[in-house]
Amino acid sequence: xxxxxxxxxxxxxxxxPAFLRLRGSETAASRDFSxxxxxxxxxxxxxxxxxSLSIPIVAMPGYAAMIxxxxxxxxxxxxxxxxxxxxxxxxxxxxxxxxxxxxxxxxGQDSFGARxxxxxxxxxxxxxxxGLPILEGRAKxxxxxxxxxxxxxxxxxxxxVQALGFTPETSASAASPVFDLSLAFLQLSFLPAxxxxxxxxxxxxxxxxxxxxxxxxxxxxxxxxxxLIEDGERTIADCLAHHRPAAxxxxxxxxFKQINDHYGHACGDMALAHFxxxxxxxxxxxxxxxxxxxxxxxIVLPDHTEEQAAAVAEAICHTxxxxxxxxxxxxxxxxxxxGIAAAAPGDTIMDVMIRADLALYDSKADGRDRCSIARxxxxxxxxxxxxxxxxxxxxxxxxxxxxxxxxx
Numbered sequence: 384x385x386x387x388x389x390x391x392x393x394x395x396x397x398x399x400p401a402f403l404r405l406r407g408s409e410t411a412a413s414r415d416f417s418x419x420x421x422x423x424x425x426x427x428x429x430x431x432x433x434x435s436l437s438i439p440i441v442a443m444p445g446y447a448a449m450i451x452x453x454x455x456x457x458x459x460x461x462x463x464x465x466x467x468x469x470x471x472x473x474x475x476x477x478x479x480x481x482x483x484x485x486x487x488x489x490x491g492q493d494s495f496g497a498r499x500x501x502x503x504x505x506x507x508x509x510x511x512x513x514g515l516p517i518l519e520g521r522a523k524x525x526x527x528x529x530x531x532x533x534x535x536x537x538x539x540x541x542x543x544v545q546a547l548g549f550t551p552e553t554s555a556s557a558a559s560p561v562f563d564l565s566l567a568f569l570q571l572s573f574l575p576a577x578x579x580x581x582x583x584x585x586x587x588x589x590x591x592x593x594x595x596x597x598x599x600x601x602x603x604x605x606x607x608x609x610x611l612i613e614d615g616e617r618t619i620a621d622c623l624a625h626h627r628p629a630a631x632x633x634x635x636x637x638x639f640k641q642i643n644d645h646y647g648h649a650c651g652d653m654a655l656a657h658f659x660x661x662x663x664x665x666x667x668x669x670x671x672x673x674x675x676x677x678x679x680x681x682i683v684l685p686d687h688t689e690e691q692a693a694a695v696a697e698a699i700c701h702t703x704x705x706x707x708x709x710x711x712x713x714x715x716x717x718x719x720x721x722g723i724a725a726a727a728p729g730d731t732i733m734d735v736m737i738r739a740d741l742a743l744y745d746s747k748a749d750g751r752d753r754c755s756i757a758r759x760x761x762x763x764x765x766x767x768x769x770x771x772x773x774x775x776x777x778x779x780x781x782x783x784x785x786x787x788x789x790x791x
Contacts, residue, residue, distance in 0.1 A: 389431065390571055391427050391570070391571050391572070391574065391575060392424060392427050392428055392431070394575035395420055395423060395424040395427065395574065395575060395578070396424060398420055398575060398578045398579065398582065399417065399420045399421060399424070401582050402416050402417040402420050402578070402582065403417055405582065405585050405586070405589070412459040412460070412462040412463040412581075412585065413459075413585055414459075415455045415456070415458045415459030415462065416455070416456065416459040416578065416581050416585075418452075418455045419452045419453075419455035419456045419459060419578075420452075420578055422448050422449070422451050422452035422455060423448070423449065423452040423574050425445075425448045426445045426446070426447075426448035426449035426452060427445075427574075428445075429441050429442065429444055429445030429448065430442055430445040430446070430449075430547055432445075433445060446481065446485070446544070446547075449481065449544065449547075450477050450478060450481045451477075452574075453476075453477040453480060453481065453540050454473060454474055454477040456536065456540075456577070457473035457476060457477060457533065457536065457537075458470065458473055459581070460532065460533060460536060461473060461533070463581070463584065463585070463588075464518070464528075464529040464532060465529070466526075466529040466530070466533065467526075468530075468533060476533070476537045477540075479537070480537045480538075480540040480541040480544065481540070481541075481544050483500075483541045483544075483545075484500065484540070484541045484542070484543070484544025484545040484547075484548075485544060485545075485548070497545055498559070498562050500541060500542050500545045501542045501545050501546050501549075501562060501565050501566055501569060502542070502561060502562060502565045503538060503542055504538055504539045504540070504541055504542010504543055504545065504546070504565070504569055505539075505542060505564070505565030505566075505568050505569055505573075506565075507535040507536070507538040507539040507542065508535075508539035508542070508543070508568070508569065508573045508576070508577070509568075510535050511532060511535045511536050511539055511577065511580070512573075512576045512577055512579075512580045513580075514532070515532065515577075515580040515581065515583075515584050516580060516583045516584045516587060518532055518584075536577075539569075539573065539577075542565070542569055543569045543570075543573050543574075546565075546566050546569035546570050547570065549566055549570075597609075597610075598610035600673070600674040602652055602655060602656065603655050603656050603658075603659035603674055604656070604659060604660075604663075605659045605663070605672055605673050605674045605680065606671065606672065606673030606674070607673060607674065608673060608674065608675050608676060610673060611671060611672075611673025611674070611675070611681055611683070612732055612733075614671050614673075614683070615631070615671055615673075615681070615683035615732045616731065616732045618671060618683050618685050619631075619683065619685075619726050619730065619731075619732050619735065621685075622685050622686065622726065623726060623728055623729075623730070627685070627686055628686060628687055628688045628689075628691075628725065628726070629683070629684065629685050629686070629687065629725070629726040629735075630683075630684045630687045630688070630689060630691070630692035630723060630724065630725045630726065630735075631681060631682070631683055631684070631692075631723075631724050631726070631732070631735040631736055631738075631739045632670075632681065632682040632684065632692060632695070632696050632699075632721050632722070632723055632739065632754075633675070633679065633680075633681050633721065633722040633724075633736065633739035633740050633742070633743045634662075634679065634680040634681070634682065634699070634719050634720070634721050634743075635678060635679045635680075635719065635720050635721075635743055635747070636654070636655075636658060636678040636717060636718075636719055637717075637718040637719060637720055637747075637751040637752060638718075638751075639651065639654070639677075639678040642654055642715060646715065650709075650715070653708060653709075654708045654715060654717060655678065657706075657708040657717075658680075658703065658708070658717060658719070659672070659674070659680070661702060661703055661706045662680070662682075662699060662702075662703070665698065665699060665702050666682070669684065669695075670682045670683055670684040670685070670687075670695075671683040671685075681736065681739075682695075683732070688725065689723065689725040689756060692723050692725065693723055693754060693756055696721040696723050696754035697754060699719065699721065700718070700719055700721060700752060700753065700754060703717050703718060703719045704716070704717070704718055704752065718751060718752035719752070720743060720746035720747050720751045720752065720753060720754070721743065721746060721753075721754035721755070722738075722739040722740060722741065722742030722743030722744070722745070722746060722754070722755055722757060723739060723742055723754055723755065723756045723757060724736075724738035724739035724742060724756075724757040725757075738757035738758075739757055741757055741758075742755040742756060742757035742758075743755070
């Protein structure tokens with residue numbers, strides 16, 4: 384080795400702060416890769432010193448640090464891909480890869496076998512570096528991909544360790560440009576490129592988790608209003624384009640303000656979470672369920688006619704009524720009012736939601752704990768104003784009922 388590995392050391396030192404920053408991302412693999420980056424930096428410095436200063440004894444702790452770095456990389460990859468590979472297997476793979484790289488052909492650096500290991504290691508390294516960010520979305524569904532990734536990383540590390548034994552003098556005798564390119568990549572770029580791929584993969588996961596958090600209501604776990612409208616718009620448009628029915632249910636918990644006033648807001652939050660869990664279990668993936676705001680929720684039901692949606696709504700009312708919230712000594716009975724609207728050709732999700740909201744007001748006016756089907760009406764500016772007024776009337780009516788109960 385020459386002074387060129389200093390480039391690799393600088394790259395390691397530049398990437399280490401990125402790993403340390405990602406340690407707060409709640410991704411357990413970040414810690415393992417941080418350790419691996421630090422160990423590989425130490426190992427590269429020791430191996431460079433052993434070659435440049437002609438002190439072979441320094442290479443031994445360098446190789447030991449490199450084996451430990453591979454072990455940390457394998458642990459991080461196992462956590463990143465949620466692989467069931469035991470920790471002991473990762474340790475065995477790290478030691479076996481290092482031993483194979485050091486002992487192949489009894490140290491014959493110019494042998495055909497050694498060169499093939501370097502070339503194969505370079506190919507495996509490129510596959511891992513390029514494929515790791517792509518693998519993120521597929522590894523959960525196909526465990527074979529995870530095993531292949533770990534196997535390729537082991538082969539790449541074997542070639543890497545073998546490449547560390549080549550000096551410029553010995554490698555100069557190799558006539559193959561493929562070998563020279565593989566040797567240079569493994570010696571200088573493999574680990575920095577691998578760590579860059581890992582950083583990109585972890586950041587992609589962090590971004591995906593943030594998107595999931597933004598799409599979910601933090602209290603109940605239901606979809607947020609924005610996510611409900613976006614997913615519902617796509618679903619309804621797809622159903623209408625293929626001449627399939629679709630419907631929307633607007634749900635509102637009855638007397639929810641009374642629950643907050645009598646039992647406290649903590650109990651109200653528990654009631655909301657319980658309601659979402661109850662309805663989600665009942666739907667079992669049949670619709671898109673989200674929180675519109677406060678105690679109002681919406682459900683998009685693809686492939687449901689108005690009659691089918693009404694049957695679902697009746698069943699939800701019955702299920703919520705028969706599933707009180709709270710402990711055995713303090714059970715709170717919940718009821719829900721529902722407005723039902725079927726999608727018509729040319730409708731947007733807002734049109735269907737407005738009709739469902741007007742139907743919900745009918746359910747409230749008729750005594751609550753029931754569902755009503757929206758009358759077909761043209762959604763214009765006056766209908767939108769009427770829907771807004773209906774929402775305000777529901778709130779005013781709820782406050783009036785609470786005042787009457789307090790007076791009584």
